[in-house]
Amino acid sequence: MNRSIRKVAVLGSGIMGSRIACHFANIGVEVLLLDIVPKEASDAEKAKGLTTDHPAVRNRIVNDSFQQTLKATPAALYSPAFASRVKLGNFDDNLKDISNYDWVIEVVVERLDIKKSLYEKVDALRKPGTLITSNTSGIPIHLMAEGRSEDFKKNFCGTHFFNPPRYLRLLEIIPTPETDQSVVDFLMHYGDLFLGKTTVLCKDTPGFIANRLGIFALIQTIRVAEEMGLSVDEVDKLTGPVVGRPKSGTYRLSDVVGLDTTVHVAANLYASGEGTDESRGAFVLPGIMQKTYDNKWLGDKTGQGFYKKVKDDKGKSVILALDFQTLEYKPSEKVKFATLEGTKAISDVAKRFSVLLAGKDKAGEFYRRTFADCFKYATFRIPEISDEIFRIDQAICAGFGWQLGLFETWDVIGVKSMLGIMEELNAKPATWVYEMLEAGNESFYKVENGKRLYYDIPSKSYKAIPGQEGFIILSNLTNNIVWKNAGANLYDIGDGILNLEFKSKMNTMGSEVIEGIQKSISLAEKEYRGLVIGNESSEAFSAGANLAMLFMFAIEQEFDEINMVIAQFQQTMMRARYSSIPVVTAPHTLALGGGCELNLHADKVVAHAETYIGLVEFGVGIIPAGGGTKEMALRCSDMYQAGDTELNILQTAFMNIAQAKVSTSAHDARAMNYLQDKDQIVLNRSRLLAEAKQAAIDLADNGYTQPKQRNDIKVQGKAGMALFMTGIAQMKIANYISEHDAKIANKLAYVINGGDLSSPQNVTEQYLLDLEREAFLSLCGEKKTLERMQGLLNGGKPPRN
Numbered sequence: 001m002n003r004s005i006r007k008v009a010v011l012g013s014g015i016m017g018s019r020i021a022c023h024f025a026n027i028g029v030e031v032l033l034l035d036i037v038p039k040e041a042s043d044a045e046k047a048k049g050l051t052t053d054h055p056a057v058r059n060r061i062v063n064d065s066f067q068q069t070l071k072a073t074p075a076a077l078y079s080p081a082f083a084s085r086v087k088l089g090n091f092d093d094n095l096k097d098i099s100n101y102d103w104v105i106e107v108v109v110e111r112l113d114i115k116k117s118l119y120e121k122v123d124a125l126r127k128p129g130t131l132i133t134s135n136t137s138g139i140p141i142h143l144m145a146e147g148r149s150e151d152f153k154k155n156f157c158g159t160h161f162f163n164p165p166r167y168l169r170l171l172e173i174i175p176t177p178e179t180d181q182s183v184v185d186f187l188m189h190y191g192d193l194f195l196g197k198t199t200v201l202c203k204d205t206p207g208f209i210a211n212r213l214g215i216f217a218l219i220q221t222i223r224v225a226e227e228m229g230l231s232v233d234e235v236d237k238l239t240g241p242v243v244g245r246p247k248s249g250t251y252r253l254s255d256v257v258g259l260d261t262t263v264h265v266a267a268n269l270y271a272s273g274e275g276t277d278e279s280r281g282a283f284v285l286p287g288i289m290q291k292t293y294d295n296k297w298l299g300d301k302t303g304q305g306f307y308k309k310v311k312d313d314k315g316k317s318v319i320l321a322l323d324f325q326t327l328e329y330k331p332s333e334k335v336k337f338a339t340l341e342g343t344k345a346i347s348d349v350a351k352r353f354s355v356l357l358a359g360k361d362k363a364g365e366f367y368r369r370t371f372a373d374c375f376k377y378a379t380f381r382i383p384e385i386s387d388e389i390f391r392i393d394q395a396i397c398a399g400f401g402w403q404l405g406l407f408e409t410w411d412v413i414g415v416k417s418m419l420g421i422m423e424e425l426n427a428k429p430a431t432w433v434y435e436m437l438e439a440g441n442e443s444f445y446k447v448e449n450g451k452r453l454y455y456d457i458p459s460k461s462y463k464a465i466p467g468q469e470g471f472i473i474l475s476n477l478t479n480n481i482v483w484k485n486a487g488a489n490l491y492d493i494g495d496g497i498l499n500l501e502f503k504s505k506m507n508t509m510g511s512e513v514i515e516g517i518q519k520s521i522s523l524a525e526k527e528y529r530g531l532v533i534g535n536e537s538s539e540a541f542s543a544g545a546n547l548a549m550l551f552m553f554a555i556e557q558e559f560d561e562i563n564m565v566i567a568q569f570q571q572t573m574m575r576a577r578y579s580s581i582p583v584v585t586a587p588h589t590l591a592l593g594g595g596c597e598l599n600l601h602a603d604k605v606v607a608h609a610e611t612y613i614g615l616v617e618f619g620v621g622i623i624p625a626g627g628g629t630k631e632m633a634l635r636c637s638d639m640y641q642a643g644d645t646e647l648n649i650l651q652t653a654f655m656n657i658a659q660a661k662v663s664t665s666a667h668d669a670r671a672m673n674y675l676q677d678k679d680q681i682v683l684n685r686s687r688l689l690a691e692a693k694q695a696a697i698d699l700a701d702n703g704y705t706q707p708k709q710r711n712d713i714k715v716q717g718k719a720g721m722a723l724f725m726t727g728i729a730q731m732k733i734a735n736y737i738s739e740h741d742a743k744i745a746n747k748l749a750y751v752i753n754g755g756d757l758s759s760p761q762n763v764t765e766q767y768l769l770d771l772e773r774e775a776f777l778s779l780c781g782e783k784k785t786l787e788r789m790q791g792l793l794n795g796g797k798p799p800r801n
Contacts, residue, residue: 003131003186005029005194009101011091011118013062016135016163017107018069022076023165025085026609026667027194027683032097035062037090062088076166078609078667091118096125103131105159110136115144123152131183133159137211138268141204142176153178157187160208162399163257167610169685170398171197172208192467196609196683198398205385206272207265209392210399212385213378213406215265216282220373221250223286228362228369232306232321237335238366243356244349244403244538251306251321253400255299263293276384279377288324297322304329337363347505349403350412357413357421371409372427375418378406379429382457389444390454390465403538407444415442432457447476472689474501474536483519487512490520496529496700497693506539509594510546514572517598524581530696530704531579533598534586534689541586541611544593545569547620551789554780562780566625566773569594573627574765577601580706582699586692587611588685592662596674597626603699605679606692607666613674614662620792621740621785623748624657625776630713630768632657633752635673637714646760647720654724654752658745711764715754724749740784747775 006029010021013035021033037058041050050057069076070083077083089097098104104122108114115134122132128151134144141158148156158174171191175184184201191199202208207215225235236249246253254262266283273280285293292298292305299305308320308329320329339359343352356367378392386392393405410418416437422428436444436455444455446462452473453462472493482498483490487510491499500520502513517533524531535541553561576583576598585599588608596613599605607613615624615632623629632653640646655661656672663669666681675681682691725746732742750756751771754763779785 003102003190005102005131005190007032007101008103008105009034009098010105010107011035011095011122012107012109013065013088014107014109015065015069016161016165018065019076019163019165020105020107020135020161021066021086022069022082023161023195025082026078026166029085031086032089032094032101033062033066033086034089034091034094035065037061037092058090058093059088062090074164074167075664076164078166078665079671082667091121095121098122098130099125099127101130103133105133105135107135110138112139112143115139116147119144119148119152123148126152129155131187132156133187135159135161137207138265140206141174142178145176145178154180155183157183158202158204158208159187159191160202162210168399168401169196169198170210170395171195171199172202172210172395172399173199174202174204174208176204192684193687194683196685198394198686200391200395200398202391202395203385207269209385209395211265212269212381213374213392213396214400215262215269216279216377217370217374218250218254218262219266219286219289220282220377221370222254222289223282224366224369224373225250226286226288226324228366230362230366231324231333233332234335234337234362235366237340238337238363242340242343242352243367243409246401255305255307257299258301259289259293259298259305260301263289278380282373282377291327292322295327307332337361339363339367353409353413357418368421369425371413371418372422372425374406375410376422376427376429379433382430382432387458388454388456411443411445415444435460447478450476450480452476470690471686472499472693474499474689483523485512485515488516488520490516490523492528493532493689493693495693495697497532497696498524498528498530499532499534499689499693501535502537502542503535504546506543506590507535507537507541507595508543508546509569509598510549513542514568517572518575521575521579521581521583525579528581529700530582530584532584532586532689532692532696533576533602534588534692536689538589540590540592540595541588542592542595542598543590544595544616545626547789548793550780551786551793554786554789557781559777559780563773563777566776569626570769570773573597573601574709574769577603578707578709582696582704584692584696584699586688587613588688592616593624593628594626597624597628597631600631600674601627603704604695605675606688606695607669607675607679607681608685608688609666609681609683610685611666611669612662612664613666613669614660614672615657616660616662618658618744618748619660619788621744621782621788622779623744623751623772623775625772627765627769627772629657629748629751629772630765632673633715633754633768634710634713634765635676637712639673640714646714647716647723650716650720650752651724654748657752658748709765712762713754713765713768714760715752715757715763715768716760717754717757719760720753721749721756724753738784740782743782744779747779751775 008024008029009032010017011034013033021031024031038060041057045057132155145153145156157179160172162168162170173187188199191197232251236251240247240249270280270283297304306322310318312318319332321332323330338361342355346352389407393407396402397405446453451464454465456463477491480492481489482492487504489501493499498520500516520531582603584604585602586606587599588611591599591613593616596615615628617624636650636653639649663672669675682688728742728745731737755771
């Protein structure tokens with residue numbers, strides 16, 4: 001069947017239902033979101049004379065749920081305008097409308113009887129071939145399809161999204177024995193390509209893959225911490241970014257998810273594990289979890305959990321952490337372990353584990369015990385929950401935001417060395433691990449000929465991970481590096497295209513990266529067809545210029561050095577714009593300051609949907625001087641049309657820079673003019689480099705010609721400056737901005753308006769670049785600018801004074 005998803009109906013408007021509806025709206029699909037009709041009108045509705053016959057009352061539940069989702073942070077939509085793609089209704093009046101929809105997703109309360117009752121109605125109303133899926137996380141999928149028509153069963157499947165659906169990449173696909181294989185294939189492909197998900201095929205077992213292992217890891221971590229006497233702050237420090245996991249750590253994650261949710265899942269896993277799960281006792285709650293649950297300290301939803309946010313005497317928000325001894329909340333404390341200190345200089349997460357596991361303090365013991373527990377449990381879940389180790393790793397990474405999966409982590413520690421630790425702790429893994437080692441296979445994964453292979457347990461051999469064909473994975477292409485320095489690697493990714501990868505901390509742009517950009521363009525112009533600039537970092541495409549180097553020159557008043565550095569940076573950006581081969585950038589996560597400027601000068605940007613991009617230099621006391629201010633003046637000039645109020649267009653760009661605004665998505669970046677119509681937005685981060693490569697090929701195939709520098713940029717001169725400076729002065733008088741802010745804003749107004757010109761006129765790019773550089777240099781000599789730079793370098797927010 002040739003399926004096309006144009007319209008999706010979501011049944012159930014709770015937290016997950018509304019957010020799933022929003023994510024389909026994000027990709028341009030028309031969505032119908034339905035929920036039940038209230039049993040009676042509320043007091044407020046009765047006061048207005050409304051009854052349950054009135055549409056406002058009948059749709060109150062769905063309206064309220066959807067409005068709460070629209071107000072929630074982080075935002076469920078890429079753009080507020082996308083809310084118009086969601087139509088609201090109720091089961092009584094609008095369920096019949098599903099006959100015109102291509103996919104019906106059920107997200108109602110986790111009760112089998114309610115789901116089956118709803119499916120009976122859906123089965124009678126749907127058109128043959130319509131996809132029917134459930135987002136359940138705890139009810140066996142096959143039970144829900146019992147009693148339904150043959151066509152329903154063929155097209156029915158579990159599709160378990162993780163919350164929040166926009167941000168967490170996992171989509172578990174759980175077929176029943178009756179699900180048609182073409183439906184499974186379609187959902188695996190659609191989730192990957194259109195929804196931007198890591199789609200993982202799961203068996204219909206309790207908790208599927210991610211929750212089965214993730215909840216085990218969470219509870220066992222808390223159990224070990226309780227036994228060792230570790231505090232909330234200590235555990236969250238140990239289980240956060242230092243091991244490649246989200247900042248939320250363990251206890252904060254529990255607060256966000258809701259302890260009641262965790263307890264509910266754990267109870268289901270314990271109940272369903274009898275006779276099949278040798279470690280089901282691990283799902284019995286540790287003492288502190290039981291106490292907090294009994295006290296109804298469930299986390300964010302109840303205002304307190306393992307953490308509590310309060311106001312201090314000055315009205316400032318303060319985060320308190322639960323003291324397990326007193327069951328009272330106390331201020332969070334700075335965590336310090338010798339083992340963690342030993343990893344501070346190690347930027348590569350994978351290289352930290354040998355240090356962490358060897359620690360002689362409580363941190364080292366904590367890691368050895370928790371890792372041993374999780375590794376052991378994972379080995380015994382094969383083949384129960386999955387036949388392949390890579391599916392387990394994909395699920396845990398995509399569902400919980402880990403950089404490395406369980407078997408990937410075990411690999412970087414060393415399979416044999418970790419096995420010794422596990423045996424000492426009486427946590428021996430399943431026999432297949434010993435058989436793997438006895439056969440001479442010493443890792444769970446390996447790379448051959450640019451492909452990543454996994455150890456296949458039944459065949460006792462290595463097989464290629466399926467689905468890699470559409471991806472470019474730089475870590476698999478180390479043999480394809482054609483040039484490198486300390487800050488960058490340049491890869492030949494095939495078909496005449498090079499890929500430049502930054503390797504500095506947060507991919508900041510220092511001298512090595514600038515050299516890398518220049519070198520990669522030179523090599524591409526001589527021997528290749530195009531260049532992609534992108535990387536696989538989980539932190540940033542590029543967080544901007546190397547601030548430490550600029551601060552050092554500024555503090556020493558080395559203005560000639562700063563001038564040379566900025567001139568070189570500008571030349572590099574212009575080289576990217578005016579090379580003889582197409583240059584395509586592939587931003588993701590953060591693209592700030594200089595990272596934004598590089599994208600502004602690319603021939604095409606292929607951005608991940610979750611790209612937060614902006615010119616943020618104002619916050620450090622300077623203005624964009626790598627062509628950023630120039631480029632926004634140029635883009636505004638290109639937008640001017642007869643009858644436009646040109647200063648209004650320019651003012652928007654000015655305010656974005658002056659407020660150091662960062663886009664909340666790639667779609668928002670397009671609205672801010674940081675991305676243009678020619679640029680591309682990609683949902684699946686894993687496909688980003690492959691899509692960028694194809695864009696470079698397309699540009700080359702379509703006869704790419706080196707463009708000429710612009711000399712037709714219309715600037716406003718004194719007329720624009722007068723308007724902007726008047727506004728700046730008024731904001732200063734009203735104490736909305738500081739004197740230093742006003743000084744920076746006036747410099748920005750001077751540059752973006754083209755300087756002290758008597759009337760609007762056309763100027764060249766180089767003219768604006770020179771103005772940028774002069775303004776930047778003058779601001780680098782300001783004491784307040786140096787204070788802001790130092791504050792940022794010290795890890796805090798730059799002071800605004």
